[in-house]
Every structure is written in structure tokens, then in C-alpha cells.
Amino acid sequence: MMGRILLAGVAAAALMAGTAQAQGISGDKVKIGVLNDRSGLYADLGGEGSAVAARMAAEEFGNKVAGKPVEIITADHQNKADIGSSITRQWLDTDGVDVIVDVPNSGVALAVQEITKEKKKIFLMLGPATSRLTGDACSPTGFHWAYDTRALAVGTGRAMVKEGGDTWFFLTADYAFGHQLEADTMAEVKTAGGTVKGVVRHPLNSSDFSSFLLQAQGSGAKIVGLANAGGDTINSIKQAAEFGITQGGQKLAGLLLFLSDVHALGLNVAQDLVLTTGFYWDMDDEKRAWSKKYMEKTGKMPTMVQAGTYSAVRHYLKAIEAAGTDEGLAVSKKMKETPVNDMFAKNGKILANGRMVHDMYLARVKKPGESKGPWDYYQILRTIPGDEAFFTVEQSGCKVTG
């Protein structure tokens, strides 16, 4: 008996020593797992496009980093936190995956963040929106890259109030993301002197919004804030036009609107919507060149999630090259030391809570007459400096730093 306990103790000590000494590249391979919605309402804003963007980043390194090959695998979490968690566990525990990428749907991302935090693995978040991921749910190895609910609130929320939209009604997707976007925007509206007339929460992936829109109409609020995303936003905007919301003098605020949503809606319906984005392909030569390459592979222009995936994976691989290891905490440290400079962000800096701070843009959707063709959709109204758009570490409420 005693012998057995001793043996177990020795084995445990050996294991611990093993992890402490682990250097270099684990499994002789850097394995990137792109986990997102590949079949549902968020598939077009991330989906296979994010995997393509990750591959484009790896190709820049010749699919090799620190002398070892880079491999990219994908999976569909179907917008379910339990499926996302079990894929993440399997990837990290048995498949030798080193980093989880994308994970739209804040509910799933919060669950994955718990696991990557516990296992000290890097988590590059592109699709999820909730600012909690770098707030109370932050992790030393979690990075939130393209945008978050706070930046959307500062961009679209503040701009709408400034233009006189001082009374709001929220139409909110009833889960982690919608709640946070509603809360962050509400705070911003109130700070700017506006009031909130009411809120209605709809289940994720609803198809009929007429009932909720009617309630928004009845509230008499000047602005109807859509705290939802993807297919939900598309149907909300489409049906708002049908029910004469805008003809009645109310304005829609699409708090999270992706290029893919505008493409699906068509400019006839989407024209003049104001939105906040972290990326637009037609802003400078570098972005245009990269986006053109992306378009050749996918037939679409990238959303901020897809372009951001490229940027985040590229930065991650650079950090491994510099650190000479793919061990989570070491890579995380290197990533935070290095400014982000690529076609996506100029002088982006990563805060201690994992927030990648970069400029955001307030844009307006063009009218059909102004657009020169497919994908010529945005007019950039204003650059929102990163420091203004995102929370500071103190404001974020993140307790873990590293």
C-alpha cells in the first residue's frame, strides 16, 4: 500500500517536472483549431472564411514556425456551449491543439475561455462580442481581437445620441452577447444624456420579429437599438422596413452589423444604417490587396471577424517564432509585448486583460446610387481611436492579468 502511494507520488512529481520543463514546440507541430458556427446564422460572418484567413496567415510563414509545421483544423460548435466545450476539451486533451481561434457566439466563447484558462492555452477570440471576455471573465491566455460590445456602444451608440437620438428601445438577443451589448450601449446612451424607454428580448435565431418591432414602434422611442447579430439582425432590419418603422420617424441602430449582413440585405434595405466596424476592405491599399487575395479564395469580401482572424493568427505565430516555444503563458507574454502591425491594425497594443486595442470605424451604409458595385457598401464617417473605443484594464473589471 505504502509503496503504491509512493509510486503515485513519484509519478505525479515526474509529470509536474515534465510540464515545467516543457520547452520548444509541443507535439513537434503547431496545431490551430478554428472553432465556429459553420452551419447556422453566424456561419457567413466567420465560418469557413475564418479558417481561410487563418490558412492565409500560416502560408505567410510557409506553413512552418520555429522550424515546425503549422496545421489548421476546423469544427462546428453549432452555437451550443456544451458542444463547443467538449470539442475544445478533446482538441486540447487528446488532439494536441495549441490554440483555439474565432468562436463566435459569446455564450460558447465564455465556456471555451474557462477551459483554455484552466489549461493555459491561447484563445484568440474574433467572433464573440461580449466585453466580459476581457472583463470579469478574462484569462491570462485569452485575446479579444476585432471588436467588442463596448466598442460598438461607443461607436454607434454615442453617434446616434449625438445626432439627437436620445430615447432608445432595445431589441435584444436573449443570451450572453445580447445582454452585454444592451448593457454597454445603455450605459453609453445614459452617459450621453439619453434615456431608455424599454427592452424586449427575443430568443436566439428567431425568424419573425414583427411582434417585437411593433412593441418598439409603440414605445415611441426615437432609436430602435438592435442588440442582436447575423441572421437575427438581417430579419429585424428587413421586417422593420416592411412595418414602416423608419417611415414613422424612428431610426434603426444596427449595433452589430457585419459586411456579410449588409450583402445579404442588399443596399435597398440597408442604406443609411450607421454601424461600427473594426475593418473595412476598401480603406487603404494594404487592406484592398489582402482582401482581394481572400476574395479569390472565397468569392466574398472578408468581414472584420475573418480579417481579424488573419491578424490574430499571424501575431500568434510571430510570437511563437520569437519565444521559441508554443507554451501558453510564454506565448501570451510575447504577444502582449509586441505591438500589432499588419494590414488589419496599425500600432495595435494588447492590454494586460487580453484586449487588442486598435482603431475602430464609424461607417454608414451607402445608398444604391452611391455604390459602384458588389461589396462597395460603406462610407467611413469617422475613426474612433482605440483608447476611446475600448475599456481600460481598470474599467474592464478584469482581475487576472499576465
Place this chain on the structure above:
Amino acid sequence: MGTVFGIPPQALFGQLLLGLINGSFYALLSLGLAVIFGMLNVINFAHGALYMLGAFVAWWLLTTVGLGYWPALLVAPLIVGAFGILLEKTLLSRLYKLDHLYGLLLTFGLALIIEGMFRHWYGSSGMPYPIPDALKGGQNLGFMFLPNYRAWVVVASLVVCLATWFLIERTRLGAYLRAATENPVLVQAFGINVPVMITLTYGFGVALAGLAGVLAAPIYQVNPLMGSNLIIVVFAVVVIGGMGSIMGAIVTGFGLGLLEGMTKVFYPEASNIVIFVVMAIVLLLKPAGLFGRER
């Protein structure tokens, strides 16, 4: 002016009307399912995919052939119906001798394949389909703004539902059909070609799904997922109404649309489960459904 449970009555009327509009989709889709189940004893899980197909055919007709909404209302259901007949002839008809479950599995698999292909080709955000010019705009009813198109959907759906009910329950052709379900051998002995009748019935049920798809195209996006979003609710409607009961499908479709509309006012978070709560209660108290009869 008072309130009803804290809601102004005007808002309540508005929501009731919206419930009726959604109910008309439920009714139209569950009608097709009820016809198919009632006559063929097939649980047609591909119904949602065929509804989606109807919307896509309308979109194709518009963007490639230039055929507008009104002709599409006739042509698209015919094309979807023909596709249904092809499915019945080549696949489904081989399973009639087996348990219901095989038909269910086959149609479920078909639905996954059809939806997967469309998602692969067209992505998940879908394509816009404009509202026809004649039905643009809307009426201000005082208590709400009613888009003309939605009013049209309710009327069209009611007419189609009642016509189908009349056809099956009140005409000679319908009588043959019902007789063929009860005793196919005897009906065949009277010189009626039962297999052809069954094929045409399936085609008709599927065409109803295609028609609902065309009606839905201008309201929702033309989206590969539009069917799978709806099909489970529609099945619940059929189960509540009583499998195979035509009138049951129609009444329950509209009724549950109203109920869902009310839920969206009083407790919006529960709006997508209220129908299933009703289904559970109905199954407990009346397992054959509200209008069904025990077999």
C-alpha cells in the same frame, strides 16, 4: 382608456393580427404535412427543405429568368411538386410496406442533404427577395401599421387551406382518396389507380410547401435555413391538431400563431417554447391530438 393585463388594447389587437399572420404560415405548412400523413402515412420530414426550395425556386425565377412574383406563385409550387413526385416515385414508394419510421428517416436524410447543399452554395445569410410592387406599402389601421403584403398572406393562406379542406372532405376525388387510405385493395378493385393517386397526393402536399415558401420569400430572407427553423414548430402543430386531420391542421395552425403572438407580448423569452408546452399538455390529455381520432 384602460389596459388589458397592463397592455393597451390597441397593442393587443396588433399582436393578435401578427399572430394570425404567422399562424397562416403554420397552417399552410402543417396542411401539407397533414395531407401527406393522412393519405400516405408518411411523416414527411423533408417538408421544411421543400418549403425552402419553393423560396429558392422563386428567387431563381426572378434573378435568372426574370419571372416575377405572381407567375412564381404558380410556377414554383409546380416545380417543387414535380420534384416531390420524383422523390416519391424513386425513393419513398419503396418504403410503404415498411414501418413509418423508415419513411421518416428517409425524408429526414433528404432534408439534411438538400439543406446542406444549399448552405454550401449560398451561405447562411440568404438572399433578399423584393416585395411585389402591387403589395408594397401598408395600411394604417389606427392600432397598427399593417403591411399590405402580410394582409395578402393571410388571405391567400386562408383560401388555399379552405379549398384543400373542401377538395379532400367534400368532393368525389377526395372521397376516393380517403377510401384508398382505408382500404387500397378494395379501391383498386373498383378500377381506380391507387399508386398514381398516392403519387399525386404527395406531389400536391409538397407543392403546398413550395407555395408557402414563395409566400415567405419577401418576408424572410431566401435562406437555406428557413425550413429547418420552422419545421419543428410545424410538426408540433400537426401533432397538436391530430396527425392527418386536415381541419385540425388549419385550426391549430392559426390558433397557435395567435398563442405565440400573445406570448411575445407577455413573456417574449418563452415565445419559441410555448408551442411545445401546449404540445406536451395535449399529448398528456388527448394523445391523438385535438382533432385526431384513435387508430
